[in-house]
Amino acid sequence: MLRFMSKILILLICLTSLPSSGSDFHAGIEAYNQMQYEKAWEILGPLAEKGDAKAQLWVGILYLMGKGVPVNFSLGYKWLLRAESVYYTETGRLIEWVESRMTEEDIASIRIFAYDDLADDHNISWLCQAAMDGDADAQYHIGKIFSNPKWKPDYLRAAVWFGRAADQGHVDAQFWLGLLYDAGLGLTENNRAARCWYKIAADQGHKDALVMLGSIYLQGNGVPRDPLAAVLYLKKAAFQGHPIAQYALGSMYVYGDGIPVNSETGLKWLVLAAQKEDCDAQLLLGSMYWLGRGVQQNRAEAISWFKQAAEKGDASAYYYLGELFQENSGSTESLRESVQCYQKAAAQGVPEAHLALAKIYMSGFRLRSDCIKAYTWATLAAAGNNEPIRFKAKEIMGELQKTMLLPDVLKAQREAYRYWNELGHH
Numbered sequence: 001m002l003r004f005m006s007k008i009l010i011l012l013i014c015l016t017s018l019p020s021s022g023s024d025f026h027a028g029i030e031a032y033n034q035m036q037y038e039k040a041w042e043i044l045g046p047l048a049e050k051g052d053a054k055a056q057l058w059v060g061i062l063y064l065m066g067k068g069v070p071v072n073f074s075l076g077y078k079w080l081l082r083a084e085s086v087y088y089t090e091t092g093r094l095i096e097w098v099e100s101r102m103t104e105e106d107i108a109s110i111r112i113f114a115y116d117d118l119a120d121d122h123n124i125s126w127l128c129q130a131a132m133d134g135d136a137d138a139q140y141h142i143g144k145i146f147s148n149p150k151w152k153p154d155y156l157r158a159a160v161w162f163g164r165a166a167d168q169g170h171v172d173a174q175f176w177l178g179l180l181y182d183a184g185l186g187l188t189e190n191n192r193a194a195r196c197w198y199k200i201a202a203d204q205g206h207k208d209a210l211v212m213l214g215s216i217y218l219q220g221n222g223v224p225r226d227p228l229a230a231v232l233y234l235k236k237a238a239f240q241g242h243p244i245a246q247y248a249l250g251s252m253y254v255y256g257d258g259i260p261v262n263s264e265t266g267l268k269w270l271v272l273a274a275q276k277e278d279c280d281a282q283l284l285l286g287s288m289y290w291l292g293r294g295v296q297q298n299r300a301e302a303i304s305w306f307k308q309a310a311e312k313g314d315a316s317a318y319y320y321l322g323e324l325f326q327e328n329s330g331s332t333e334s335l336r337e338s339v340q341c342y343q344k345a346a347a348q349g350v351p352e353a354h355l356a357l358a359k360i361y362m363s364g365f366r367l368r369s370d371c372i373k374a375y376t377w378a379t380l381a382a383a384g385n386n387e388p389i390r391f392k393a394k395e396i397m398g399e400l401q402k403t404m405l406l407p408d409v410l411k412a413q414r415e416a417y418r419y420w421n422e423l424g425h426h
Contacts, residue, residue, distance in 0.1 A: 025055055032058075037068030048079060053086035064094070073098055078110050084152060104160060105132045108142050111154075131161070139165035140173040147176070147185075155186025166197065174201040175209045182212070191222030202233065210237035211245050218248065218257075227258020238269060246273035247281040254284065254294055263294025274305065282309040283317060290324065299324065310341075315348035322356060335360070335367060346377070349423045351389045354381035358396050375400045375412035380419055 028043035041062055047055035060079030063072045077098045084091045099107055108128065130138035139161045146158035159180050165173035178197030181190045195216060201209035210233045216223060218230035231252065237245035246269045252259055253266030267288070273281035286305035289298045303324055309317035318341045325338035339360060345353035354377045360367065361374035374396065381393035401409065 025052065028055070028058070032067070037062070039068070041068035048082070053083045056080075057083035057087050057090060060091075060094075064098070073101065074106070074110055077102070081111060088152075104157070107157065108146075108161065111146070111157075134164075134168075136165040136168040136170040136173070139168075140170050140176075143173060143176060147180075153185075155180060157186070159186045166200075171201050171204045171206050171209075175206050175212075178209065178212065191216075195222065202236075205236070205240070207237040207240045207242045207245070210234070210240075211242055211248075214245065214248065218252075225258075227252065231259060238272075241272075241276070243273040243276040243278040243281070246270070246276070247278050247284070250281060251284060254288065261294075267295060274308070277308075277312070279309045279312050279314050279317075282306070283314065283320070286317070286320060290320070299328070310344075313348075315345045315350050315353075318342070318348075319345035319350050319353050319356075322353065326356070326360075332367065335365070339367070346380070347423075349384075351381050351384035351386045354378070354384070355389050355393055355396075358393060362396055362400065371400055371404050372408050372412045372415070375404065375409060376415040376419070379413060379416035383416070383420060 024043060025047055028040050028047070031037075031043060032040035041059070044055045044058050044062070048059040056079045060076045060083060062068055063076035063079065065071070069075075077095070080091045080095050080098070084095065102110075105128075108131065127138050127141060131142050143158045143161035143165065146154045146161065159177065162173045162177045162180065166177045174197050178194045178201065179185075180187050181197065182194035183189070187193075195213070198209045198212050198216070202213050214230045214233035214237065215221070217226045217233065219225070231249065234245045234249050234252075238249050250266045250268070250270035250273060251257065253262045253269065255261070267285075270281045270285050270288075274285055282305045286302045286309065287293065288295050288302075289305065290302035291297070303321065306317045306321045306324070310321060322338045322341035322345060325334050325341060328334050339357065342353045342356050342360075346357060358374050358376075358378035358381060361370045361377065363369070378393045378396040378400070382390050382397060384390060404412075
């Protein structure tokens with residue numbers, strides 16, 4: 001306990017150096033320094049309630065130390081949790097220390113109430129009590145709260161609560177426990193354990209578990225690759241309307257991935273998935289109609305599917321649209337549409353789009369030739385990791401340098417550097 005008090009005192013010294021939260025907060029700290037602890041609590045408490053993270057941290061410590069209020073580890077813990085997202089380093093050790101002296105049930109109850117979004121929910125109190133009394137559905141929901149990325153997830157505790165519900169046969173909890181084992185979140189990654197829990201849930205018809213098992217056998221993840229087993233599981237999920245399963249099945253039939261090619265069956269599953277806004281299915285359908293793979297070639301149909309994927313911001317869809325419009329660049333308007341699509345793909349870092357733009361601006365076909373823009377896009381293409389594209393881009397840069405003035409080359413390089421930083425490369 002003495003070591004714990006020493007840590008708090010050190011933390012208090014550090015906190016005085018943090019940026020001030022305003023005059024009211026400063027008055028609260030002044031009261032604390034003058035040992036007027038009740039006054040300090042009266043000032044800092046309302047600030048904490050309003051969401052001031054620094055005040056929340058101080059109020060948590062006041063409760064832990066019993067300064068101005070009776071010692072109350074539960075309330076101290078609650079306020080430390082609320083401050084944690086802003087002052088993670090300052091709260092970390094204290095939270096660990098408090099949790100080591102609490103039961104899992106108490107931790108779950110307080111953590112749930114610590115979040116502003118849930119504090120006023122009259123069902124939360126019932127949920128905590130029901131979970132502690134062994135209600136599987138309540139235990140599952142507490143697991144979901146602990147794994148919610150909206151707050152700082154605690155996957156280990158999520159696994160504890162999912163495990164309690166899963167042992168009672170809760171199918172969603174069984175799936176989630178498999179997911180945590182599969183991803184190594186809160187638990188040591190264990191493909192066998194993940195597969196076991198997926199199988200238990202899948203045998204009860206859980207469609208997400210069926211998809212995960214299908215994926216495992218399709219990819220050979222921890223088991224020998226078995227496309228026939230993958231189809232078996234994916235079909236069960238696809239018949240329940242799962243778009244990922246429908247896309248995966250469609251793709252397997254179109255490409256003959258471990259099963260005989262059946263374009264008609266593949267098309268049926270892909271359309272079902274695409275109608276549920278599955279972007280991958282829309283892209284594959286666009287490619288099939290563009291190239292005439294398993295269907296009659298239909299440029300308008302290809303554009304329609306690519307546009308649906310592009311509306312979701314998909315970079316590949318924009319690139320393919322750029323190629324389609326460029327293929328039909330019998331008019332300046334069509335080529336401009338192509339450039340617009342390429343630019344949207346390029347803005348997401350697609351090197352093929354960088355190269356395509358470099359070629360268009362270098363050629364000057366139906367659009368005014370612009371060596372600076374051509375060199376800019378070629379520089380970006382050359383900076384990527386795709387070796388064939390890098391080689392072609394450097395060839396373009398070499399040709400452009402033969403006629404460009406040095407100031408223009410430098411201007412293009414600066415533009416390329418700016419674009420590169422916008423793409424997240426520093």
